[in-house]
Amino acid sequence: MTTAISGLALTLPAERLHADDLGKVIVGGAILCALTGCIKQSRQTGSQRRMTPPRGNPTVRADQQALNYFGYDAGGADGVTGKRTRSAISRYQGYMGYPVTGQLDTYQRQTLVGAYNWAQSGGNATYPGIQGQELLRAYASHSRGGNYCQETGRCMGGGYPAPNNYGGPPGYPGGNGLPPQTGYGATGTMPAPAYPQPMPPLNAAPLPTQVMTTGGALAGFELPDSSGNRSITDHCQTVKMVSSANGGPVRSPASIVNPTQALDEQFCSASTYAVSSTERMLSGAQVTDEQLTQNCGQVVDFMAAETDALGTRPAADLLATAQQKIRQAAPDGNTQVLVQTGEVCLGYGYRTDEADVVLAASMLLVGAGARPYAELLGHHLRDGLGVQADAERARKWYETAFSSLDDGAAPVFLPSQSAQRVEIMRAALAGGAPAPVLTGASSAGAAPAPSALPSFNIGN
Known part of the structure; x- marks a missing residue:
């Protein structure tokens, strides 16, 4: 182990490695093999050396499945975000009119995966002739109580599904106004997209100014610890x-x-x-x-x-x-x-x-x-x-x-x-005990990355 690490270290420059040198080190894995003993293992098993199985994030895997379904090629659904997945996300964001960042925020993910679950359960059957990416827009209309066929006139045969506020054909929400695939019904995992609340009447009393935090418990609610x-x-x-x-x-x-x-x-x-x-x-x-x-x-x-x-x-x-x-x-x-x-x-x-x-x-x-x-x-x-x-x-x-x-x-x-x-x-x-943490608030529930944080210069 000592010989392997020392030998490799002597070949490396004193300054930070260049990208091509780093690639060789990471791809070869020699330094890590020396650390974890896989050099010894390879001597014992030859070409049959055990490789660590790929690790994948289930949320990213669901994103990739949904992206592929709607025609945005994200590659294999391995649960790992690479350039191909980010490119697929960017194309999805552009089609839906979202900011193109290559990273899904919570609302964008809810729409994407919610549309996938909805289509997989047959909800898209009520929109004859609507396929592929356009189903995303149909679902967005459907989830807010709209009727894509009536709004666009694009459904084949002129048949319009019944309004989806209270019941309707299979795949439409029930009385709670949420698709069953969103996690509020019988199946599925993703919550329905959240929409802004109506504005208060002009003569209503002004709302108090409040500083929001990621902490602070809600009285009467005890959420599961994840x-x-x-x-x-x-x-x-x-x-x-x-x-x-x-x-x-x-x-x-x-x-x-x-x-x-x-x-x-x-x-x-x-x-x-x-x-x-x-x-x-x-x-x-x-x-x-x-x-x-x-x-x-x-x-x-x-x-x-x-x-x-x-x-x-x-x-x-x-x-x-x-x-x-x-x-x-x-x-x-x-x-x-x-x-x-x-x-x-x-x-x-x-x-x-x-x-x-x-x-x-x-x-x-x-x-x-x-x-x-x-x-x-x-x-x-x-x-x-x-x-x-x-x-x-x-x-x-x-x-x-x-x-x-x-x-x-x-x-x-x-x-x-x-x-x-x-x-x-x-x-x-030093400011005392942090504010009470709402399980799932200062500790939100499951994957995507920040974009409005303090700016920085990577060159620094």
Whole structure:
């Protein structure tokens, strides 16, 4: 193991790897194989070396199935978001008149997957002659109580389905006005798209001004706890929408109204930056998502003992253990390849919404000496994303990151805004207990990425 790692490290330049060098390292997987013992395994089994099975996000897989059904080629429904999937999403967004971002927000996903479930259950049979992509528009009209045939006159034979407010042909909603495939009826999983509420009468009393937060329980409701399998991207989508409703994210400690929201905004800006960094690092490298999945899966295995103990062992103990593991893997002290690998897998984990990959990559980076990444372990422990929520343990990881920056460590997220970010996080952590968290609000339910977070320059 030592010989393999040392030999590879000696061939790498001191500066950051170029994209083609990185591609060779990731594709070959030699450094990760050395770490996880697959070199030894390959000697034992020859060409029959076991490969880590691809990991896929079920929400992304549902997106891909729906995109393919409506004619937007997303490739195989493997649950991994690649360039082909993002291109298909962009074409769908353009057709429906949405902002073309290549990433689905909650409403766009509800429409896409809701239309797919509706068509699969036979709801499209009431619109003769309407096929393919146009079914998306028919469903959008149908779900808000409209009648696409009457609105467009495009249905063959002039037959119009009955109004869909109270019953109607198969596939139409019942008295609650929601299709049965949305999760409010007998089958399906996706909620129906939400539409703006009617405006109050002009003579109505003005509504009180209210600052929204991602926390705050609703009296009378007890929602199921899904903390063990929550989506990071849906969580950040909720954070983004709340920030927008509040007039923008927190820009200074003095403007903090709710500590939970302030910390969530910094978490989501960091995860977005990590994704962008990974995309830049891999630009031009011929690395497929399947190869990244396999190699980052090896990082998960390598750091499993430490990430599994995040909720039970002190941060200082885990930090020492991770450092010892890295020293054993790279006895010459050259951890550059490990840091590079951790950075790639970190952004990939956030892009594919896999918390286990993110936690393992963060732990690898911290153990390799890049302590500012400990901020992410604090965020995940505080929000309970991929690990049981524990505010006190989270605070220790935050302190590890802040102390390293105070000692002169290079910022790893939004470098030009690093001092401002740390001030906001420190103030939020000192602002008392975070507001009560509504299960599924500050911890939204299942996948897609933020777009209205603080701007940054990847070149910084």
